[in-house]
Amino acid sequence: MFADRERLVEELQQIEDAGLWKQERLITGPQGVRINTEDGEVLNFCANNYLGLSSHPAILEAAHAALDSHGFGLSSVRFICGTQDIHKQLEARISKFLSTEDTILYTSCFDANGGLFETFLGPEDAVISDELNHASIIDGIRLCKAKRHRYSHADMSDLQRCLTDASDARTRMVVTDGVFSMHGDLAPLDEISALCEEHRAVLVVDDSHSTGFIGKTGRGTAEHFGVQDRVDIITSTLGKALGGASGGFTTGRREMIALLRQRSRPYLFSNTLAPAITAAGIRVLDLIDEEPERVERSQSNTLRFRQGMTRAGFAITPGIHPIVPIMIHDERKTMEMASAMNERGIFVVGFSYPVVPRGEARIRVQISAGHDTDQIDRAIAVFSEVGKDLGLLP
Ligand SMILES: *Cc1c(COP(=O)(O)O)cnc(C)c1O
Numbered sequence: 478m479f480a481d482r483e484r485l486v487e488e489l490q491q492i493e494d495a496g497l498w499k500q501e502r503l504i505t506g507p508q509g510v511r512i513n514t515e516d517g518e519v520l521n522f523c524a525n526n527y528l529g530l531s532s533h534p535a536i537l538e539a540a541h542a543a544l545d546s547h548g549f550g551l552s553s554v555r556f557i558c559g560t561q562d563i564h565k566q567l568e569a570r571i572s573k574f575l576s577t578e579d580t581i582l583y584t585s586c587f588d589a590n591g592g593l594f595e596t597f598l599g600p601e602d603a604v605i606s607d608e609l610n611h612a613s614i615i616d617g618i619r620l621c622k623a624k625r626h627r628y629s630h631a632d633m634s635d636l637q638r639c640l641t642d643a644s645d646a647r648t649r650m651v652v653t654d655g656v657f658s659m660h661g662d663l664a665p666l667d668e669i670s671a672l673c674e675e676h677r678a679v680l681v682v683d684d685s686h687s688t689g690f691i692g693k694t695g696r697g698t699a700e701h702f703g704v705q706d707r708v709d710i711i712t713s714t715l716g717k718a719l720g721g722a723s724g725g726f727t728t729g730r731r732e733m734i735a736l737l738r739q740r741s742r743p744y745l746f747s748n749t750l751a752p753a754i755t756a757a758g759i760r761v762l763d764l765i766d767e768e769p770e771r772v773e774r775s776q777s778n779t780l781r782f783r784q785g786m787t788r789a790g791f792a793i794t795p796g797i798h799p800i801v802p803i804m805i806h807d808e809r810k811t812m813e814m815a816s817a818m819n820e821r822g823i824f825v826v827g828f829s830y831p832v833v834p835r836g837e838a839r840i841r842v843q844i845s846a847g848h849d850t851d852q853i854d855r856a857i858a859v860f861s862e863v864g865k866d867l868g869l870l871p
Contacts, residue, residue: 529847531721543756559749586725592741603643655698661800
């Protein structure tokens with residue numbers, strides 16, 4: 478028996494007793510709108526596969542070709558011998574896609590956020606963060622020595638208070654998720670960017686749940702609000718809409734990206750992005766622009782599902798994002814609903830405390846451009862059946 482075993486057994490038991498044990502469901506084939514599981518085929522409504530590109534033939538082809546032309550892995554960080562032509566091409570392609578000055582790749586957006594704040598901020602600076610920001614932003618902020626300010630979620634008068642409190646700081650950096658994953662709500666970047674301008678603050682947006690499909694041409698939250706030139710730094714992931722494998726990036730002001738290449742620890746001390754993922758990333762961005770109907774379908778599918786669920790009598794959080802929270806409130810009913818849906822072949826997940834506040838339990842549906850209208854309608858129909866069975870609908 479190792480020294481800590483007893484304590485860990487107890488801690489594991491506490492997690493289980495509290496009903497918080499996370500069970501992984503085994504998928505036995507590729508990610509997609511239909512997935513094979515150990516219990517058979519289900520229609521998938523809970524992946525971040527917003528554009529349906531995770532197993533798209535053109536993406537697989539680009540990845541296969543890069544395996545042949547550029548090999549499997551580099552066994553090196555970027556600055557020693559881990560930079561291939563395709564890494565520079567993907568960085569340039571992202572900059573072009575988002576109309577930014579320069580881009581730096583990471584192996585995840587978690588790392589992009591982990592290496593961001595410490596690079597720019599010292600004890601004489603201030604970082605101002607939305608209270609619901611992603612865990613990787615919280616962790617990234619923990620690594621820097623700046624004074625920390627936290628504002629109530631999307632509360633502009635509270636953000637203003639923080640900016641005023643930080644008026645003596647050398648640099649004020651405001652950071653927000655572009656889209657918040659549990660609610661599917663967009664950060665009000667029009668107001669946030671105006672406040673940043675007024676208070677001479679740097680604005681950082683983590684657009685992991687938007688890049689590729691939010692905004693008219695999929696440029697993200699800033700495009701939606703018409704403020705692309707007012708966001709200084711965007712961090713995002715290749716692991717959601719953009720093919721879904723892994724990888725992340727930071728993009729924005731030239732001097733900031735240059736400093737990240739010199740100082741950012743996950744960039745300097747962690748391996749380079751694999752060639753197959755890098756080349757596939759370029760193909761993903763090309764495909765989004767070549768076939769704009771994919772972004773349009775993400776938006777029209779989302780609208781169809783949101784309207785259908787509302788008509789069926791469900792309380793859904795209003796909005797435009799393919800993340801659609803169906804509010805059940807009661808924790809037990811939420812879990813019952815999720816498992817009844819799954820039994821009927823619609824794969825959805827329930828979220829309850831502590832992931833969301835007590836009494837705000839919900840099913841979080843994610844709509845994909847890969848769904849067809851019959852599949853959307855089928856999900857609405859099954860939700861209605863199950864809702865009636867459980868007494869949630871009249
Ligand atoms: C998913 C997500 C991340 C993490 O991205 P990875 O590339 O998977 O590490 C970071 N920030 C936000 C807001 C996310 O939703």
